[in-house]
Structure formats: C-alpha cells, structure tokens
Amino acid sequence: MANLDSEFLGIRSPNPFWLASAPPTDKAYNVNRAFEAGWGGAVWKTLGEDPPIVNVSGPRYSAIHSNDRRVIGFNNIELITDRPLQTNLDEIRQIKRDWPDRALVVSVMYPMNEQVWAKYVPMIEDTGADAIELNFGCPHGMSERGMGSAVGQVPEYIQMATEWAKAAATVPVVVKLTPNVANILPPAKAAKDGGADAVSLINTINSIMRVDYETLTMYPSTDGMGTHGGYCGEAVKPIALNMVAEIARTPETSHLPISGIGGITNWRDAVDFLALGASNVQVCTAAMVYGFKIIDDLTDGLSNFLDSKGMNSVSDLVGRAVPSVTDWQYLNLNYVEKALIDQELCIECGRCHIVCEDTSHQAITHTVNGQRRFEVIDEKCVGCNLCVSVCPIDGCITMRRLGDGFDPRTGQPISDEKADWTTHPNNPMRKSR
C-alpha cells in the first residue's frame, strides 16, 4: 500500500485530505467527528474580529441538481464564524491537544489595518495551531466590508496584508486566493512577494443560482430579497484546476506550495489537483453533501491509484502533469487525430451524428448502405472530440492518431516534425524557423 502521509509546509498529516475552512470546521464537535472519520487535517472556519459577525437565519445554501438530485453545484452566503472568538480559540486549542497527529490550520479574515492583524494573529498562534490561512477569497458579504475577495482582487492589498500577517506570525502563513479575478497569477505573485509560505485555491465564485419560478424573485431569498453567493462543488473543479496549473507552471510562482481546493468529491478529483501541482487538497462541499464518511474512498482510492502507478507516496504524484500544460501557441499543428466508432459497442443512438451534423463538421454518417449506422468520415473529421464527449457509452468512440500517410481531410502528408503556431505561415507574428 502506498503511504499517504503528507507533509505541507512541514505540517504532517496522515493523509493529504484536509477539510477546508467552511461550515464543517466551525466547531469542535464537527472537527472531532471529522478526525474520528479519518480526515488528515482541518482548516478552522474563518475567525474575524471580536465581537463576531452575525449570519442570516434564512437559507444560506442552494444547489444545482441532476434530475436524480445529485448535487452538481453548490452556493452559499454564509459569512465567517458567528461564534465568540474565545469560544473558537478554546476549542482549537483543545482539538490540537486531542489530535496531535492531524493538521490544524486556522483561517482568519481582518480589515486592511495593520494593528488589527498585530492584535489577533498572536492570539491564534497561541492555540497551538499549525498554520494560519488568510481568507482573501470569500466573495459575498464580507467583501462588501472590504475583506475577503475585496482584498484578494487587489494584488497590492494581498501583499500588504500578507506582510502584516507574516510580521505577527511565527507559524507558516497560507494565502487563500479568490477565483473572481481575470488572471490568478498577479494575486499569487503578490502573496509570494508578501512572504506567503503557500497559497490555497480556489475560494468560491460569485454566483446567483436561479430565480424562483413562482414568484420570479431570485432564489434562494431572505424575506423576498437575495444576494449573490459563492459557487462551489463539482461544477467548479475545472476552473480551480486551471488556476492551480497556472501557478504551478509559471516560473515566478512555481515554487510556491499549493493547497488545492475546488469541487473535490472523490479520489480522482484529488489526483487531478495533485498531478497539476497541488501538494495537498482541501474539501468542503462533498462533505457537506455526503458527510465525513467520504474520506474512506478518498484515501483508499488514492492509495490504490498510487499502487497501480507504482508510486510510493503522494509526493511522487505531485506536479506530474504540470509539464503537459502549455499555451495554445505551442500545440503541435502537425498532429492529426480522427475519431473512431467501435461498432460493437455502438448502441446507435445517433447523438454523435446529430451534434456533428448540426454544430460541427458533418463528419459522421447516419445511414450506410441503407442501414442505420454511424461511421466517421475521415475526409471531414477534424478530430475535435465532440462525438467522444457526447457519446453515452464510455469507450465507444475513441480518438486515434494518424501516424503516417496523409490526412484525408486536408490532403497533406502526416509529418513527424512538430510545428506550432509560432512558426505557422498564417501567423503574422511568426518567428522564423
């Protein structure tokens, strides 16, 4: 069995799965249950100034469901902890004593005022917590007060607040980034420049879930009014993966450790994050949808996967896919693939045909010799993968590389030589080869 022991900024945990700072980590009761279930660590729900903020007593959550009510996307308008600071500090201290082998990080959020950071950060550290995570991400509520994503969207603020935190802290400082930015790199660089030991991402995405079809008001609402919340869950994973990979593959930020967050529901999702550069992962929505028991599959599945790859530890996996991420301009334009439909597996639903016919390249038949039959027309197939994406039968349509000869669509010979946009004759900015 592969060893799942994890080390992140020197903080050890029995596995790389931490609960993210969120409702599941608001109280000792919940965190105890999580650790009993086997979670490797927890980031305590964000603490703010004292006296605490208040939350609404109406709906805080809503979801996008599949027809069988599986939660695909999730939204919340809950603010940071609404419990007294001392209560939280006492519980954090107790939990760290009771669970010395688990990672316990405390998330904090303060206004852009150095004195406030200087006042509170030592109180956090005094609990024995392993690290502090700076919440520069929450997009709702707190951002209206100049905190959360209001900080995370301004690199100068990120750097400034990170410096204040670092000045007051002796434990590692992790900066949690907001995805509500045009480009994740400036915030990541700012965190690094401010002295952050690591970044965690993503926080939630600005979102309104839907309207109420009866009242035609936004849903959910509090007494008839609603406000945008933060979107998370499985639906946001691709957005998070891109941002993680951007940081991991950019030289200026590539050495910054990353704690990956965003829609991790099963071990495969964790593999995605780890391979694209995260050193560990944080989970919230999946736990809120299914309970803490999902840790069994997360750890077991990851361990079995590492075994199947001949890897001994999580660190063997970290960053493995990063070198495969590049800019579009460097993709090999001489590489040619064609779709191939396995007629043995094909159930003749015709979805591949109609999407190709209506929206793409008219490259799939619906009738061959008078019979209902779906075949790829190589003379028209551009290898776009749309048919693979919509086919309901896994493995029925695959992409195969044309290794030699010529591309029947273009009539051009297949070349072993790589050639990308940077040197393409149609590129007005091309470099000479």
Place this chain on the structure above:
Amino acid sequence: MTDIRPNRLSRDEIARNFSDLHPPLSHSEAIVEADRCYFCFDAPCTTACPTGIDIPGFIQKIRSGNLRGSAHTILSENIMGGMCARVCPTEVLCEEACVRNTHEEKPVEIGLLQRYATDPVLNDHTQLFSRQAASGFRVAVVGGGPAGLSCAHRLAMLGSAVTLFDRDEKLGGLNEYGIAAYKTVDNFAQREVDYILSIGGIEVRTGVTLGKDISISRLRDEFDAVFVGVGLAAVNVLGIEGEDLPGVENAVEYIADLRQATDKGELPVGRRVVVIGGGMTAIDVAVQSKRLGAERVDIVYRRTSDQMGASDFEKNLAQSNGVTIHTLARPLKILGPGHASGVLFERTAAGEDGSISDTGETFTLDADVVFKAIGQQLRDGVLEDGSIRMQNGKIVVDEGQSTSLAGVWAGGDCVVGGDDLTVTAVQHGKVAAIAIDHYLRTREEGYG
C-alpha cells in the same frame, strides 16, 4: 359437477386484483427515468411507434418540467396517448426499439412516462387543441372506438362538422368494452372519450347500428365523407361439437361484462376455466378469471408459443398469475353432457414452415367454463355486399385509409392492416382525417 359462481373472493381481494396493473410514476421516479433517455437522433422508438410520437421530445419536456408541452407532443400525434400509455404492448413497439436495450436490456419506461405526461391533462381537463375555422364540410364517422374517435377529433381540429355514430351506449369501443379492467382503472376510457369530445364540433349519436339503422349509401348521400371504424364485432366460431353447450362463452363478451360490472365479484366465474386462443383476448380473459378466483385456468393454443398473438409480457403476466399455457394443441370437442365439462384436445406438431399437423395424440382438460378467444370478424350486413373491396373479410384501404368506394375511408381492426392495437387504430383515424380534409378541400377548389 359444474362449479360456476360469483364472489369466489372477498371484496378486498377483488379490489386488489383489479387495481392498476402499472401504478403511475411519482414525480421523482419520472424525472429519474426521463434522465435515462438518450435523446436519440431519428429515434428508433419514434420509428417503432405506429403513431410516430416524438418520444425523445416528450421525455425531454418531462425532464425540464414542461409537462403541458410534453402532453401536447404526445397527444398531437396520438389523441389516445393516455390509453396507449396503459395498453400498448410497448415491449414490442417503442421500448423494444430503445437503444438502452443494447447493453443493459432495460429500456426507458416510455409507456409509464407517457402516462405521467398525459394524466394531468386528462385529470385537469386542460384543452390543448383548438379548431380551425369551420370548413363547412360534414363528415360521418361510424364507430366510436379508437379509430373513429381519433378520426373525429382530427377532423374537428381541421374544421369539419362531425357526426359520430356508435351502436353501443358508451363510446370508446374496445377501450371501454374490451380491455382488461386492471389495465384501465378509474373509468379512464370514458374520461378520455370526454376529453376527446371536449374539442367541440362532434355530434354523438349512440345506439345506432350500421347496416340496421344507417347504411353506407345513405351516409354518402347525407355527408361529404364517411369514415368506417366499426371494428370486428362478430366472434369467430370453432366449428366443433359441443360449441353450443351452456358454459361455452365468447371471451370478448365476458371481458365486456366484467368492464361494465359495478361489482366485479358478482360476475359468475368457473372453478376450472379453459381458454382457447393465443392472443391478447385469451390472456385478458384468462388472467381476469384467475383474479376473480378461478382455481385453475388453462390457455390452449394450437400453434407454437412464438406464433401467439400475445406478447412475451402478456404471456409472462398470465404465467405469473398462475395461468397455464399449453401450445400445440387444438380442440376436437367440447364435452358435456348438458353443460360444458371439459375439452378434448389433439396435440399438434409444428412444421418448419409454421404450419401445424395433427399427431393423433389426445388429452382432456376439465372445465366449468370454456372461453373462445379465437378472433373476431366483421359483422354480417354491415357493408352492402360488393360495394367495397374486401380481402379476407376485411376492408381494403390505401395509404390514406381510402376504400375502393369514393368518399368512404376506413380504419382500425376492420381494415386490412388493422392489428388489434389501439395505437394502430388511432393512427388510421388520424391519417384518414387528414386525407378526408385534403380531399374535400381540393375537391372544393376544383382540383379533385
């Protein structure tokens, strides 16, 4: 001793035995099942549906919560989509064609979804259709079964004034008098008739028999067009000794009595029942006899199981109800004396060409009641002899359901190509209505 009596089972048992065979889907069940539809291109299920309902289209609308639109998609092709959802042999039509069968052998439950989409419209009397401006044409529709009702409804939509004749007191034809009670509970057939008539423009005249009270030639004189959908109201005879004994009954009549009975328990049922035949009627009478409390029910069919008109689902239904199906045996004689007491059969052998031959080996099944379920034919005297081209006792029609007699269209079980299915009859009626409307309009314009 002959043992035929009512109330073999308690009122509760009867109620349970004649409750809905396929209870409707709940909302959650429906949207989960709808999710299984792949929304196929040129969907095989639609091709397999005799009325050509856009099945992926109506299922998509269930999925999105557009139930009114879903019902419209169904009913615009098949105004009896509600009944067909209950009685269609979907396992040999749409559901057999479902691509889900390829890998998982479990098609989308199209029938149940169709019921889910159409029930609210009939329950709430939501009118989804309107009539075009009156065309001024008057059309006689003879027969208020699925073919006639479908034809009348479509003609009314197209602006004709329709007069609908039926010999029975209630409209619906076999939907009302001929389908097993557990397939259409809660007076559904009449509720559907009411829904169909609610479009307006259809004058109903019941208790009027073609060939007796009215004739094709008179209707041709009085109306611009005539549609004949009179079904096959006469029962075939076995032509064997003992057929006239008391205790030998026509299955269709017993099924009708059962449907019309206010208290099903009061219908006399034999302790031992033998059913001769292999179609849906045989299954319906056998299963219902069993559910009324018959101890032993045997179906005997002279050909092979594969040649039975009843679908696999129906055969399984019979067997799971404790009915025994014997194949390759033909009746020689119904035994007496004075009252049917059994049937003497001879075993047959099947040839490779599907023909059967006698083996000389015989056996007897005891019976208190013997049901004949060997098919129906056109009643004598319905059509004036020689006026309309016939083939094997059925009316010959073209692809527009037009008969050989100008101005007369026909559909349903009484035509060649009728196959004893509600859904086929509905399609005939719809196609005929469109053809009639087209014919009358082009004739009016001088192109006819």
